[in-house]
Amino acid sequence: MKENEIAILMAAGLGTRMRPLTEHIPKPLVSVCGTPLIETVIQGLQLRGVKKIYVVVGYLKEKFTYLEEKYANLKLIENKEYLEKNNISSLYAVGDILGSADCFICEADLYVTDKTVFLKEFSQSCYFGKMVLGYSADWAFTVDNRRIVKIGKGGIDAYNMAGVSYWKKEDAYLIRTAIQKAYQTPGHESLFWDEIVNQELNDIFVTVEKIPSDCIVEIDTLEELQQMDNTYEMAK
Template sequence: MAEIENAIIMAAGLGTRMRPLTYKTPKPLIRVAGKPMVESVIEGLHQNGIYDISIVVGYLAEQFNYLGEKYPGVKLINNPYYNQYNNISSLYVARNELRNTVILDGDQLVMNPKLLKREFTHSGYAGAKIGQFTDEWIM
């Protein structure tokens, strides 16, 4: 069984679907239940012993700087292409970090840290069941 060695968190985007909230704050730093969403991801990784965490930033990148001081093992990677291309450009700038890597979005809530356990046998997606129609991409 393979073990996750590190994590890459994608957090470079403009967050246009959440405007006006994201005019001054990157979407992963929007607070939900009093905490920035990206911090729930980092804390879930830490609870599973994953401390080698790269966060790819772009839009309002300087607002993420505190995370490296607050959380051990967190480093920021700047994506200079964030406003021209999609997440593939973020993965490109973080390509040197790819090993047995879990790739996560920074704008999600980790309510169950067990989903981020280090052991894995194959890749997959996590999602939640909803009870009504939405035009968002879901499973």
């Protein structure tokens, strides 16, 4: 049991790229092979023994209430700004929870095929990363001697974000402070929380935790969903 660890799952978004499916169900609750995406993440965290899981909700928030009944160590937190601001608002919504303990920060719409990926031991803060050969327009890391020195969209032969990161308590506290500071400046509304981390890389030592490309799958479109679960073929 990891009594000193918590997790924050970001589940507030609209999931627009998967419409019309997400018009009536939030994307993290879309099932793949019988299991809602978010529960594949939760099950991995439960396997590790994370003490508390906080799920930040917004769009169709009432659909998530069953999770609090199903998982005793799970609590929902509402992001009331999800329509007006980018995902920086979800970490702002958790307030001083961020920085109170060693912490996973996870996207809630991932399909985790190998739950043991959460059993790794971490000596420092890290992003899970998947190597992508050639050019990728997705979020990627520039790495120098194991250390992440830049986070941004686009990369060639680079480790791409996998949607899971792990933060030592003191680093999570620095991120929380930087987010609260950013909230005082115009333009913060459009920021991804990872852009805040990028600004703080001189003060936070972050590495890439390399994972196989198939153990955490990001499903962004109906076409990708159909590839993973052929029961959705009729959605074409």
